[in-house]
Amino acid sequence: MLETAQKLNDGIETRLAMYRERRDALKGADRYFYLQATTGPVNHVAKMADGREMVMLASYSYLGLIGHPRIDAAAKAAIETHGSGAGGVRLLTGTSDLHEQLETRIASFSKREDACVYSSGYVTNIAIITGLTGPGDLVLMDKLDHASIVDGCLLSGAKWKTYRHNDMAHLEKILADAKGNYSTILVIADSVFSMDGDVMDLPTTRALCDRYGARLMVDEAHSIGSLGATGHGIEEHFDMVGSIDLKMGTLSKSIPSIGGYLAGSRDLVDFQRHFSRPFIFSAALPPAQTAAALEAFNVIEDEPWRVQALHRNVDRYIGGLKAQGWDTMQSTTCVIPVLVGDEDLTMDLTRMLFDRMIFVCPIVHPAVPKGTSRLRTCLMATHTDEDIDRALEAFESAGKELGLI
Ligand SMILES: Cc1ncc(COP(=O)(O)O)c(C=O)c1O
Numbered sequence: 270m271l272e273t274a275q276k277l278n279d280g281i282e283t284r285l286a287m288y289r290e291r292r293d294a295l296k297g298a299d300r301y302f303y304l305q306a307t308t309g310p311v312n313h314v315a316k317m318a319d320g321r322e323m324v325m326l327a328s329y330s331y332l333g334l335i336g337h338p339r340i341d342a343a344a345k346a347a348i349e350t351h352g353s354g355a356g357g358v359r360l361l362t363g364t365s366d367l368h369e370q371l372e373t374r375i376a377s378f379s380k381r382e383d384a385c386v387y388s389s390g391y392v393t394n395i396a397i398i399t400g401l402t403g404p405g406d407l408v409l410m411d412k413l414d415h416a417s418i419v420d421g422c423l424l425s426g427a428k429w430k431t432y433r434h435n436d437m438a439h440l441e442k443i444l445a446d447a448k449g450n451y452s453t454i455l456v457i458a459d460s461v462f463s464m465d466g467d468v469m470d471l472p473t474t475r476a477l478c479d480r481y482g483a484r485l486m487v488d489e490a491h492s493i494g495s496l497g498a499t500g501h502g503i504e505e506h507f508d509m510v511g512s513i514d515l516k517m518g519t520l521s522k523s524i525p526s527i528g529g530y531l532a533g534s535r536d537l538v539d540f541q542r543h544f545s546r547p548f549i550f551s552a553a554l555p556p557a558q559t560a561a562a563l564e565a566f567n568v569i570e571d572e573p574w575r576v577q578a579l580h581r582n583v584d585r586y587i588g589g590l591k592a593q594g595w596d597t598m599q600s601t602t603c604v605i606p607v608l609v610g611d612e613d614l615t616m617d618l619t620r621m622l623f624d625r626m627i628f629v630c631p632i633v634h635p636a637v638p639k640g641t642s643r644l645r646t647c648l649m650a651t652h653t654d655e656d657i658d659r660a661l662e663a664f665e666s667a668g669k670e671l672g673l674i
Contacts, residue, residue, distance in 0.1 A: 300616040302623065302631060310336030313651040315628055323628040324656045326646045329522035331495045331603045332575040333651030340525060340564045347560035355553035359385075360542065363553030371554075371563045372530075378501065378566050379516050379532035385542050386530045386562075388554055390490055390519030391417040392547045393529030395424060397486065397517060398457075400545035402427040407451040409443055411435065411458045413465060415488060418457050427455075434462070437473040444481035454483040455515075460503035461491035464637050464645060466600030468496070471507045478514075486515035494523025495603045500569050500576035523569070526562040528554045579603055579650040582657060586648055589661040594674040598643075606632070606643040607664070614671060615642035621667035627660050 295301040306318035312333050315325040334340060347367060357363035368386060375384035387393040398421030402408055408422050408429040422429035428451070432440040440456070447454055456478055458469040469487070478485045489502045497505025500523070504510045515537070520528035531541055542548055554562075569575070583603050590597050596608040609615040612633045619631040622644070633642045646660075668674035 295616070298616075300620060302616075302619055305628070312336060313649050313653065313656050321626065323623075323626045324652075324659055325628050325649070326660055327628050327630045328647055328649060329491070330525055331491075331523045331579055331647065331649055332500070332569065333649045334523065334565055334568060334575075335525040337525070337565070337568060339568055340561050343564035344557040344561040347556040351556035353557070354555050357553065358549055358551060359553045360549045365553075365556065365559070367556055367559040367563065368553060371559050374563050374566050375518075375530050375532055378570075379518075380501075380504075380510055381516060381532040382535040383538035384530050384532040385538050385548065386520070386528050386554060386559075387545075387547050388528055388551055390517075390521055390529035391420075392551065393517055393519070393531060394418050394488065395421040396541065396545035396547040397515060397531050398422055398427075398455075399425045400541050401515075402453060402455055405451060406453040406455065407447050409440065409447075409454065409456045409483070411462075411469065413462045414457060414459050415463055415490065418459075418488065434465075435467065435470055437470055437477065440474065441477050441481075444477055444483060448481050454481065455486055456483050457486045457488065459488045459490070461496065461602045461604055463491055463604060464606065464632060464643075465598050466602045466604035466606055466645075467598065468492075468506065468602060469503070471503055471509055471512065475509065475512045484514045485512075486517060487513045489516060489518040490522055491602070491604055493518045494569055494576065495579060498576070499573055500579075520558075520562040520565075524562050524565040526558045526565065528558060528562060575650040579648065582648045582650065582652050585654070586646075586652075586657050586661070589657065590664060593661070593665050593668065595664065595668065603648045605646045605648065607646060608641065608643045609673060610640055610642060612642045614673065615644065617671055618667055618673065619644060621670065622663050625659075625663035625667065627663045 307315045308318050309316045311325060311328050313325055315323050355363040371386055372384045387396050394417035402425045404426045406427040408427050410418055410431055412431040412434045430443055432443055460469055492502040494500040496502050504512055516532040518530050520526045587597050587605060598606050598608055609618060615631045619629055622629050629644045629646055632645045
């Protein structure tokens with residue numbers, strides 16, 4: 270017993286030592302960019318806790334809805350009427366009329382019979398995968414799917430495999446080999462990939478699922494509010510409404526709150542309300558966040574200019590970067606990687622952009638494969654032409670100084 274405890278401590282000490290070494294090296298070189306505190310609502314410009322104002326080029330708030338007066342008013346009103354907490358888990362004492370209204374609203378926005386909400390997007394993926402698959406089932410996912418999908422597979426006990434990123438021939442080969450060997454085959458893809466900013470091939474994935482008898486789940490974390498002419502997501506983008514079996518989304522990106530949801534058929538959603546463990550064993554969304562999310566879906570439909578402005582901004586920004594000679598990979602969306610390759614140069618570029626008051630995030634291994642380090646930049650509907658031009662100027666001068674363009 271003592272020996273086991275000693276080994277465990279040694280393991281933890283080794284991890285801490287490795288972490289300290291890496292952290293101190295980054296801090297010593299003035300290349301530590303994590304946990305930067307902002308103050309006030311984050312919009313196209315972020316006020317840092319130390320008073321600096323930076324062009325925000327890394328927020329998931331694609332429609333610029335954080336601090337929207339209607340959404341804030343809904344949250345405040347919910348505190349007045351319902352208080353600050355839900356007081357329990359959804360299945361038992363935690364469900365309120367606000368949750369029911371939000372779920373009805375998500376179902377109508379998603380054009381599905383029903384929807385259920387969870388306390389985060391991360392938890393939602395775990396809830397869906399562990400609720401619906403287990404030993405004897407197969408989950409197939411795109412190599413670049415979000416970590417929460419991997420974690421859901423690990424917990425579910427189902428067999429899982431990845432197919433090469435957006436490689437439909439590879440997906441078909443695995444499906445053909447798997448056919449008949451599993452009770453359920455579930456294919457899962459991100460709609461917009463969070464590190465590369467490209468879009469899944471919904472038409473081919475759907476066709477393959479039909480051909481091989483698989484169910485299709487899509488994670489719409491980065492497409493709600495951003496894809497499609499009115500921001501309704503990937504099905505609107507491809508004009509394929511109704512084609513996804515399990516639509517998962519988050520309430521923490523274009524929707525400025527916290528939480529996640531599953532939208533689908535009435536039976537499927539009701540099953541999840543009774544059998545998915547996070548619905549039964551984790552506390553319900555608090556009233557303010559529930560009401561804020563509910564109002565945000567209304568605002569997206571009432572203010573279509575936001576989605577249009579976002580699409581315009583994406584075109585202006587990607588066009589500008591490409592003209593300077595940057596590689597923005599396959600992105601056509603508001604998630605725009607600026608590929609650098611080398612990790613140290615990525616950190617140098619980040620430093621130079623920070624010094625020019627542009628807030629960006631460096632993404633390095635293991636979040637992305639070695640040799641593909643990048644800045645992952647994100648655009649918002651509320652960015653002005655001036656913000657975008659300031660960012661482009663900063664990229665140009667820093668990129669030239671580093672010999673990257
Ligand atoms: C594709 C994808 N799915 C799920 C999540 C988790 O969502 P949340 O942050 O709302 O828990 C994220 C978070 O960034 C994501 O990018």
